[in-house]
Amino acid sequence: MHKTLWREIKKEKNYLLAGKPVPRLLILNAGSRNHLIRCFLKSWAEQGEIIVSDSYPLAPSLYEDCRSFIIPFYKHKNYTEAILDLCEKQKVTGVLSLIDPDLSILSELKTEFASAGILAFISEEWIVKATFDKWEMFKVFEANHIPTVKSWADLSEFLNDVKNGKAGYPIMVKPREGSGSRGLHYIESEETLISVWNNAIEPMLIQRWIEGRELGADLYFDIYSGELIEFFIKEKLKMRAGETDKSVSLRDEKAENLLKRLSRNLALYGPIDVDLFITAHDDYLISEINPRFGGGYPHAYACEADYPGLILQNMQGKHLTEQKIKWQSGHYMMKFFDMVFIDDKTRRNAGEEIKQQEEN
Amino acid sequence: MHKTLWREIKKEKNYLLAGKPVPRLLILNAGSRNHLIRCFLKSWAEQGEIIVSDSYPLAPSLYEDCRSFIIPFYKHKNYTEAILDLCEKQKVTGVLSLIDPDLSILSELKTEFASAGILAFISEEWIVKATFDKWEMFKVFEANHIPTVKSWADLSEFLNDVKNGKAGYPIMVKPREGSGSRGLHYIESEETLISVWNNAIEPMLIQRWIEGRELGADLYFDIYSGELIEFFIKEKLKMRAGETDKSVSLRDEKAENLLKRLSRNLALYGPIDVDLFITAHDDYLISEINPRFGGGYPHAYACEADYPGLILQNMQGKHLTEQKIKWQSGHYMMKFFDMVFIDDKTRRNAGEEIKQQEEN
Incomplete structure (x- = not known):
């Protein structure tokens, strides 16, 4: 059932094609972010390889059309060692994570990753840590004159x-x-x-207490310069269990100008998720920064804000400059549940990948 | 963008193909049940037409590959009239709903639908109403000697x-x-x-308070005889915001025998969703009945329990008898968010369908 074995073999052969390593991105703790993995697979086509990992054999993203690995739970004492080991064995050239507890870990290891020739798509340690504590973040916003709550x-x-x-x-x-x-x-x-x-x-x-409209933004900062390369803004139309269920793209000059102020001072790199408010008095505030892909990023991708493509370019060594914005207002996103179905054998195979990894 | 217009025209021509009406099922208030709609489209192929409806223009199911209509909100005073009118104008031959408030309405109108040549996939009024009140349902279970909480x-x-x-x-x-x-x-x-x-x-x-394992079952009862035709049982492995997030199919004789006792006494017809417990003392209990497709039904479909196919057969006038069970234990389901993306024009088109309907 693991239809990707052929791909593994093919990629192995291509690894040093033309003397250069094929870009190989390891996505840590991909959980149920299948749609995001599909954005990567579509954007990258055959230009590189996406490797997915999670600690739970029933994480649906493990069953997308790419190689997948079971990794230890992030609290496990050998977590960091296991990740670095996996990167080495799988000749990984880039790494990012989709869960918050990983972000500090990645930011601490950024230099170590770099010395192994691996690009970690993560912001600087101090800002990553600040984003976990709303009071620390408030002080960062104030110090940088960024309007906030x-x-x-x-x-x-x-x-x-x-x-x-x-x-x-x-x-x-x-x-x-x-x-x-x-x-x-x-x-x-x-x-x-x-x-x-x-x-x-x-x-x-x-x-x-803020009365007003809630916006979300997806940003991409060049991994080398920390310059803002591209952004996407959506208004949140309906929430469900704490997540955006429906949204609509929104070109709004004031919001765009505010996002542009999240410049190098904040040491942001790679994909960033930002929450904003437009208050009843037409004040624009930034309420939160998450230094990772937000859950609603596929809305941006559907509107041609292709961050997996920017990540690929960064992994190919390209330094990026500001992109022309293609998207317009009035593009809607609506979520629904899709499902992955697997038989018991496929599930056990996913489990075996850890064992192999542990035995190697 | 409404790629289904050609289909509408094609179907119109075929409506009386070979002197018989093409089966046309209207699914009321399909909301975000896109996956279920896809099960119907796949199962029916070109043997009939699925029409989707919702009161909210941003219900993602409206944008599946079939004709869709905006209907009034179920509390609207003209709701029933509007539904009957839509059925007549669209030459609907079958109807079912995916939201609870519709179930009583459909069960009350069952005879009226029948006299218009429309099969309503709904159980008898008294049991539909009992399922809304846990105390009424407890009394029904007791009266029928069905073990419950x-x-x-x-x-x-x-x-x-x-x-x-x-x-x-x-x-x-x-x-x-x-x-x-x-x-x-x-x-x-x-x-x-x-x-x-x-x-x-x-x-x-x-x-x-019940300590034990939680199961869910999807049942289909013949719309003419009320006989149990097919069932699917899954164990709920993980819940998220009140919904089953991960489940695994489970052949279990005791649970199957218990489900078979939900016979004609209970006046169940069409697709039914049932919750069960296996207590710590290995007692089997039925805790709830929902006389409609459950949210996790696609798990059953993926395991070849094809209820859209049974509905089609019922709509073609076939009386069904008990089906051989094809599925086995150990097939897993994992949910993730997929998304529908539309532009503003498509959204406004969906809105226009009401106006057309109102003007006609």
Whole structure:
């Protein structure tokens, strides 16, 4: 059933075609991002190889039409060693990850990867780490004069600002290291705030409540220069279980100008996912940065913002310059569930790939 | 962009091919069930026509490769009239719905549909209505000696049973008319139970807490005789936001025998979705019946339990008898997000289909 074995053999032969290694990208913890893997396969055609990995044999992306490996869970003590080992054995020339816990790991290993001739598509360590803590990120935004949602990490400072008329209710209270909709509290009074604050089991953050439109943006920064190469902006039309279910592309000059300010100061490299707000008063704010492909990136790809193609060019050693924007407003994306079906033998084969890897 | 216009014309010509109407199935409120629509299109090939409808122009299923119509929202006062009108104008010969609020409506109209020569793939009104209320359903299961999860709709009866040693904690408390994971309470003490019960804003139900394995089954009952024709059973391996994310097919004699007891007494017709438990003590229980295609039905289809094919045969006037089961244990299903992309013009075209329909 593993129809890609022939491909493995073919690619092995081609590895040093014309004296140059074939670009080989290892995608770590691809989970259920099958659609993104398909964007890569389509964009790359036969110009290089995509290798998919996950720690869970029932991750549907493992069954896309490319070679796949089971890797240890990211918390495993040998995780880093296993990844580096896999890269070496599979002659990987580029690496990126689709899950947040990997991002710090990759950013720490960036130099090590580089010395092994592997491009890691990841931003600088300090910004990667800042994006995990909403309070750290708020300070980074402020220091770089990037408009964002006013935040407080200190209860008495907030209460003082209320007293001085510099703050008011309603507010959002959320974990500093939360994600999705975990631990969100919409709060309208001091009494509730104090009760939530005192009962929190992790560091919390107070944020001004924003009434307005939610946008998402997909950006690509050249892996060598850190210059913004291309961007795509969509308005979020409908959310479902914390994810964008429907969106529409949006050319908007103010939002575009704001994104362009996420320049080299922020040390962003490769694919980046950004959340924005347009407030009821037509203020534009950046609320969050995720230094990886966002879940809705395929919308950008469908509108010809081809980041897998840019990654391929970077892996071929090309330094990129700003691309002409092709997409327009009014292109809609709607999600639905597709499914992968496999028999038990195929599943066991996926499992065997680890064993092989461990035995080699 | 509406590539199916030619198909419409072609089908119009074929409508009375060989003196018989072409089977035409209208699927109401198909929402984001694109994968199911694709099962129908694949199974039916060119033997009939699938027509998809939804009230929301951004329902992704509207953009599958078949004709689609925007219908009123199900709460709209003209909903029934609009559906009947659409059926007449589009020479529909069969109808089914994918959302729960439609099921009662369809079951009430079953005779009216029949007199217009339209087969409604829906169970009898009384059982459809019972499935909406967990307490009604419990009584139906008890009356038919079908093992189910012990339930109480009366607080003092439950407390009395605790006193007599016939009941105990933990329990689940849930709305009688709830669905998904809405309003669920896992309760371990009388004190919490009384507080939850007294603060509930809708009728609640107490259920014994079941520790065990969760199964799902997809059944098909002949639309004429109500006989069980075919079934598919899967074990739920992973849930996500109230939906089955990963499952595996399971041949299990006890579960199969239990499903076979859902016979004509229950007045089930067409496609049915059933939830089961295997308790830690190896008891088999049926916990819920949904008289429609379940969200995970494509798993059954991938294992050759072809209910769209059975629906086609029923629409061709064939009475069905029990089918030989082809599927085996160990076939896995894993969900991932796929996406539909459309431009603004296509979206507006979908909208225009209502207007046309309203103007005609």
